[in-house]
Amino acid sequence: MEPCMMTAAEAARAIDEGALGAETLMRSCLERIDARDAVVKAWLAIDRERAIQAAREEDKRRLYGAPGLLSGLPFGVKDMIDTVDLPTTHNSLVYQDHRPARDAACVARVKHAGAVLLGKTDTVEFASFGRVAATTHPMNPAHTPGGSSSGSAAAVADHQVPFAFGTQTGGSLIRPASFNGIYALKPTWGRVSPEGMKLLAVSLDTIGWYGRSVADLTLVARAFRLTSGHDEAISLSDIRVGICRPPQWSAIEPAGVAALETAAARLRAAGANVSDVTLPASFDAMSDAQETVMETEGAVAFLDLVEHDGHRINATIRERVAPAKLDSPATLLHAYRTAERCRAELDAVFGDFDVIVTPASRGEAPEGLMSTGDAIFNSMWTLLHVPCVAIPCTHGPKGLPVGVQLVGPQMGDARLLRIASRVARIIDVEG
Amino acid sequence: MEPCMMTAAEAARAIDEGALGAETLMRSCLERIDARDAVVKAWLAIDRERAIQAAREEDKRRLYGAPGLLSGLPFGVKDMIDTVDLPTTHNSLVYQDHRPARDAACVARVKHAGAVLLGKTDTVEFASFGRVAATTHPMNPAHTPGGSSSGSAAAVADHQVPFAFGTQTGGSLIRPASFNGIYALKPTWGRVSPEGMKLLAVSLDTIGWYGRSVADLTLVARAFRLTSGHDEAISLSDIRVGICRPPQWSAIEPAGVAALETAAARLRAAGANVSDVTLPASFDAMSDAQETVMETEGAVAFLDLVEHDGHRINATIRERVAPAKLDSPATLLHAYRTAERCRAELDAVFGDFDVIVTPASRGEAPEGLMSTGDAIFNSMWTLLHVPCVAIPCTHGPKGLPVGVQLVGPQMGDARLLRIASRVARIIDVEG
Known part of the structure; x- marks a missing residue:
């Protein structure tokens, strides 16, 4: 197997066992990018020499001391996040x-x-309402890979890098994971420090x-002390699963329905304790509150960017975050109280359920690059501050992946990852 | 009057009327600093030539176009906040x-x-539990000016700069304002963007x-669209004042009691509608929740700094924010729910009151520099997310100032500033 095809957890094990070097893995990823970048366009900046040198340095370092948890793993960074080694453009x-x-x-x-930093990945301008990434869907370049973490999701899905950072303010992490058939954790x-x-x-x-397995997500989560990663496996009989058709359900597409019903059926068939969960009526206001x-x-x-540099930012951003919105503080306060x-x-609700399974996207990735899809099945959970894990499940009518998301209670990241580890192999039959 | 003695609002008016130039004002501030810095030590970095040049440039700019709202006003920046023109050390x-x-x-x-940026002001290391600023109290160098926004508060109090930014996570803005006899707004x-x-x-x-009048606070607030600043004056009879002895009352000092009672008496004497307000019992848990x-x-x-660079940060910080605290997510969740x-x-409560008047500090500034005082009368309000305005009121047994704070409802910044403008001249009889 080409090293770039390994998951982060597999590569980490191979490196740990001495069967794989960091430089070899980095070169494999770079070759994969060479072969695919003209179509997928996931990256905004790569410094090949620096990446190879840093990987080689990590190989040396492992000779002389205890290797770090993520020793030798290449990673991508959404270009919304600062890096000292590479420019940070926010696609702006x-x-x-x-x-x-x-x-x-x-x-x-x-x-x-x-x-080891591999490169910066393309993003929707300011991760919001601006100009889109150039990135295409790895399985069909006529489709969006989703966004705003477009490049990070596509790069991980296309085996160009084993893990990559993204960000979510509405649905920018979980939706692209669903579209690309990969795993994601929104803690x-x-x-996790947003600094x-x-x-x-x-x-x-x-x-x-993003990663290509729950083990990948857990490995990175350990670096942030979200979990020790050493908890014992959880038994399926201890997991009360709530299947949730949220208040936004009318926006679902047939492929989204199929994914959720397939996940529920597979869990039931495996003997899990599965029932429907209905959210209280106050949740009906959550999508508007998040907006x-x-x-x-x-x-x-x-505020300052729009007023001082407005001509250089996308007109949609200027309108959506117009300074005049600051003149309605009562509207924002009402949204905060709704969320609280x-x-x-x-x-x-989590007194009766250990995990909620709910759509990660309306369906499969839409055609065209101008829209990255709709965050309607993500934005409420972002405002609720709860951890979400995207898991691949089915394929839609065009053959593109459709995932579901697991939602856990706020601060319950460690247990959610344990549950995800147990149910992923049931939901993601190809994984 | 030396230009440096003017409040921000007075200087802005003089500049607007052509009676004062930005360069003249900057030079006056720098002279004041020359005379006082060996004792007060408010600044970590000043680039005199750059500051004068920038002021001169602003004088030119005003000749050719509509001047900005804050045209020509020198300002200080707590060294927790990034500046491209001067180093940003966080006192670390x-x-x-x-x-x-x-x-x-x-x-x-x-x-x-x-x-126009004048310089960076000294701060407690990382604005938290670390090594203190070198700054002394402008009225008595044997006393702390408070912290963590030590330099910003002292510089404004000592007429070294008309306004300055600080930050508050516990009580780092409002408490130093009380100690130094100046005004502060915690929005x-x-x-306000924390970027x-x-x-x-x-x-x-x-x-x-910080500023030296409510008008100063309002002027800067207009730049952040917290208020239009053009609202009509509010009538005293329209302000229902609640005098609040919070759950932390047992920590009050006689000078703190005197300040609150004096403020209440002055307001009553002026004909305001004043009564006591008692907070619900759940507020008893708020100080612990904030901690x-x-x-x-x-x-x-x-997390990363402590684990990777721990030997270079203060031992108290290492202990207070120890990574092991991340292993008790349920404790944090409980604190969030208490706050919500x-x-x-x-x-x-704000259905019955328009403004709460409550202690801004236990009393006057403590002796010595090793402690910047106690945030016990501030931290609850920070966690409540409500706007707070510090107003000077009395002096303590050592002759140092003691203020009170006005608290308004969350998102009610504009109205709180209007109320503050009306009541400040009643509470701050020397102002």
Whole structure:
């Protein structure tokens, strides 16, 4: 097997056992990119020599000391996140020459754990409503890979890199995972430092990552002390699964219905304790609340940029985060209170269920690149601050993947990963 | 009057009327610093030539176009906040050579409004539990000016700069204002972009500013669209004042009691509608909740720094934000739920009151520099996300100032500033 085809967890084991070198793995990833980049276009910046040199350095380092948890693993970084080694453009005309003085906290963290920066991945401008990434769907270049973490999702799906950071403010991590048939973790809000991530909406912005297995997600999660990763396996009989058709259900496509029903059927067939869960009526207001929070906090984040450099940012951003939104503080306050009430109500729901299984996207990836799809099945969970794991499940009418997402209680990241590890092999029969 | 003695609002008016130039004002501030810095030690970095040049440039700019709202006003920046023109050290050994590639959002904002960076002010290491600033109290160098925004508060109090940015995660803005006899605004959490501020605790960190009048606070607030500043004056009879002895009342000192009672008596004497307000019992848990949030979110923010560079950061920080705190997610969740419940209960309190008047500090500034005082009368309000305005009121037994704070409902920044403008001249009889 080409090293680039290994999952992060497989590669980490091979490196640990001395069967694979960091430089070999990096070169394999770069060759895969050479072969595929003209079509997939996942990357905004790669410094090949620096990446190979850093991998070689990590190979040396392992000779002389205890290797880090992620020793030798190449990783990609959504270009919303600062890197000192490569430009950080946010896919914005304003930031084309931006060279941050320090790595973002998440980048520094995994580098210190031995991971090796491969490159920066394309993103929707400012991870919001702006110009799209050039990235195409790895299985069909006429389709979007989703967004805004377009490049990170496509690169991991296409075996160009074993793991990559993305961000989610609406549905920018989980939806692309569903479209590309890969795994993603959006941790509990606040549990991974957002320092060095371009601010969009302070109470929503969440850094997460893509991998090709739950073990990959867990491995990176250990670097952030989200889990020890050493918990014993959880028994299927101990997992009360709630199948959730959320208030936004009317937006579902047949392929999205099929994915959720298939996941439920597979879990039932495996003997899991599966029942439907209905969210309280107050959740009906959550999609609107998330939009209000995103746009009003966005108006805070972009106030100076829109007023001072507005001609160089996308017109849709200018409109969605218009400074005038700051003149309706009561609207934002109402959205905050809606979210706070629903968080407490969701705690009660998790008294009866260990995990919620719910759509990760409306269906498969839409055709064309101008839209990255709809965050309608993600945005509520982002505002709820709960951890979400995307798991591949089925394929839609065009043969593209459709996933589902597992949702756990706020701060329950460690247990959600354990549950995901147990149910992923049931839901993702090809995985 | 020396230009440096003018408030920000007075200087802005003089500049607008052509009676004062930006360069003249900057030179006056620099002379004041020359005369006082050996004692007060408010500044970590000043580039005199650059500051004078920038002021002169602003004078030119005003000849050719519409001047910005803050045209020609020198400002200070707590060294927790990124500046591209001057180093940003966080008073940390790790960051001594740090030169950010961009200004923090708040710095860019006021520069675009015409304000001129004077310098960076000293701070407690990482605005938290670390090594203290060298700054002394301008009225008595044997006393702390408070912290962590030590330099910003002392510089504004000592007429070295008309306004300055600080930050508050516990009580780092409001408490030093009380100690130094000046005004401060801590806006509603999330209403001023924290981009480019060193992260300490994501759901608490708040950027605010010091001035020497409510008009100063309002002027800067207009740059952030917190208020239009053009609302008509509010009548005293329309302000229902609640005098609040919070659950932490047992920590109050006689000078703190005197300040609150004096403020209440002055308001009553002026004919205001004043009564006592008692907070619901759930607020008893708020101080502990704030400490849990600060330390656990702090553990997120400093995870990599503590584990990778721990020997270069203060031992107290290492202990307070120890990575092991991340292993108790349920404790943090409980603190979040306590805060969310109290926010809703405080909304109800503000059905009966327009403003709460409550202690800004235990009393006057303590002797010595090793402690910057206690945040016990501030931290709850920070976690509640509500706007707070510090107003000077009395003097303590050592002749040092003691203020009170006005608290408004979350998102009610504009109205709180209007109320503050009306009541400040009653509470601050010397102002």
